[in-house]
Amino acid sequence: MLFLARMDVTFPESMSDETKAEFMAREKEYSGNLQRTGKMRDIWRVVGEYSNYSVYDVADNDELHAILSGFPMYPYMKIKVTPLAQHPNAIK
Numbered sequence: 593m594l595f596l597a598r599m600d601v602t603f604p605e606s607m608s609d610e611t612k613a614e615f616m617a618r619e620k621e622y623s624g625n626l627q628r629t630g631k632m633r634d635i636w637r638v639v640g641e642y643s644n645y646s647v648y649d650v651a652d653n654d655e656l657h658a659i660l661s662g663f664p665m666y667p668y669m670k671i672k673v674t675p676l677a678q679h680p681n682a683i684k
């Protein structure tokens with residue numbers, strides 16, 4: 593099953609730059625592992641925002657929830673998930 597997720601990240605004003613850098617490093621490692629295993633098919637930055645769109649290829653809703661809630665930045669994310677289906681006009 594394919595899902596599109598939009599993630600908007602908001603860190604607390606009080607968070608130090610060092611802590612933010614630690615979150616970013618952990619996020620990069622977690623995200624890289626998902627991409628290497630094919631669970632995350634794609635990730636794109638939203639221009640001008642601390643947000644991304646990412647596509648997940650997972651067995652079911654429960655697997656997606658486990659993946660999303662495992663992101664180190666999860667406590668600081670607002671996530672909107674959209675299930676995807678084949679488009680009849682797609683040529684690939």
Ligand SMILES: O=C(O)CC1=CCC(=O)O1
Nearest residue numbers: 599601619623642643644
């Ligand atoms: O958009 C970000 O920088 C946060 C994030 C979520 C998954 C990822 O790889 O980065």
